[in-house]
Amino acid sequence: MYEAMVTARHYEERLQEEYLEGKQPAFDISAGPIPGELHLAAGQEAAGAGVCQRLRDDDTVTAPHRPHHVAIAKGVDLKRMTAEIFGRETGLSKGKGGHMHLFDPDVNFACSGIIAEGCPPAVGAGLAAKKRNTDSVAVAFLGEGAIDQGAFLESLNLAAVQDLPVVFVVEDNDWAISMPKERVTDVENGAQRADGFDLPGARVDADDAVAVYEAAREVIGRARDRNGPSLLEVQVHRRMGHFMGDPEAYRSDEDKTAAEGRDSIDRLEADLRAHGVDNETIAGLRSSARERVEEAIEWAKEQPEPEPADAHEDVFTNPPSGVTDSEPTAAELGGDD
């Protein structure tokens, strides 16, 4: 868990550096090696790591627009994910998706940039598990800003009435872009959303990553044992702007400093030491995380960019003739699995 957390933190620090390249001195979102929006999750690592540590490759995870820490914890291919963020041909989606739209079917991970819209597909994965009689589970991650969205509430209900093995994990970082949660939601505790659907809802503070891990055991175990869906809200801290380039004029300095002061990574590290893990082991975990990240970034940057004509491919799995410039071969039409 600690390794997943430090990998995610270091990964995002490096992405931030790369992202800012070419965007200085005047920030232009369309410039530099990583264009488009970039949403980083510094301060939220414990939620992804604590929950995903309980998952297997055959369990499904859907993540929202702020996906990297969850993807790393779920075991998404780091090199190909990085190549995707750099818009390279060998990226997870051949450069078509970018950072908000990462898909790694090998570990059943997907994400979407539309708020709460990852919830229904997670319910679908739970439905498939039930129909096929497997013990795999599905987890939908969402932000606290997404708990007012119809797709989330409808998903809770459908999962409840069908008794599906689905866990909804709300990462509460207090902010939805510039909107503090108290101005847009009357409940202080998002786990209360479960009440209306007669589901268990729990809330845990990510300051203590081990507590997240323990809470995840409960909800994921419940789903795996076919005892139905549940909701887990994890209080996290948004250490940065909503997206890179967000001036955060709406946010007080105290609030930013408070978020930075509560770091679940520091706390977990202290816990590890208190439990007798020595400095060397911790330093080793940190440096192997760093190496993995550097390797992924170096590899990604060496990858070729897609050809412009590649834009026309992949609209369909089975393209009607005349849709793509190059006629697909029979083998391609049959898939390669």
Next chain:
Amino acid sequence: MAQQEKDPAEGGQTDRSLTMSRAMVEAIAHEMRADDDVFYMGEDVADYGGIFDSTEGLLEEFGRDRVMDVPISETAYIGAAVGAAQAGMRPIAELMFVDFFGVGMDQIYNQMAKNTYMSGGSVSVPMVLTAAVGGTYNDAAQHSQTLYGTFAHLPGMKVVVPSTAYDAKGLMHNAVRDDDPVVYLFHKRLMGIGWLPAPDGPKTPVPEDDYTIPFGSADVKREGADVTVVTLGLHVHRALEAADDLADDGIDVEVVDLRTLVPLDADTVRDSVAKTGRLVVVDEDYRSFGVTGEIVARVAEDGLADLEAVERVAVPDVPLPYARPMENEVIPDAEDITGAIRAAHGDE
């Protein structure tokens, strides 16, 4: 730019230039001052001032009751705007990116757009739905669409697409005053946002006083005799760039800016084609079943005899890809437009 271009500030003399977002906000603020029933709601429209600067400064003047941040729940707040409009108010609801329309689409096309008709005209829905459209900065398929055609296709909504600050202000005044639902689509690349620099074109002189630009009046942004280019939004500027390039080669291009899709000013388009005989339609929306097909059909229906050549330039029918080489491939640029104009002109 070529001297045939019209003075954008024809509605009043002024040296004051504004970005498109400033011009839009000026019109909204004017309407809010004039009428207490006008209010604005959307995500991040209060303290943030709109992700694309669409409400910059409004909170300070009008307060939270009239510039409302709402929960992320498009169905609820767009539908609430419909209800408030039917109750006689004049809400402006902002959908941050047009791509999110699916989340609240039932309220948009089954309520906002149809209630006037289904009530036999006894109910009116005087609201404005604003949304940002457009790509050009690699935000991929859920944040880069243009979708003008979708809204224009479904009956019951007026659809406005400004390309300059002057037009943006005049059209916004109209939109708020109109008794029907208006979908007002602004292109991110034209707004003049700090983090997404705009080209020079959209920043124009804008009179301080209010003025309206009637819906259904296309604007000839550049006069020319050889080829008519019909377009809207960002691509007005790309077409003007192409026209300037071609002027050196002696091809005289007329650029028609539609400004509104519903109502559509087919007369201005036909008059232009009657003069030039050659039509190029440029659109940042998908090619099939959209604006380009519609414009060609309108001209063919009533002016087939005038038509010597037709070209369409649009996004091929693929979702917007993320990586730069692929996004550049699918979003038409000035070079694509130049090529189409040459083809229509009969150049090899």
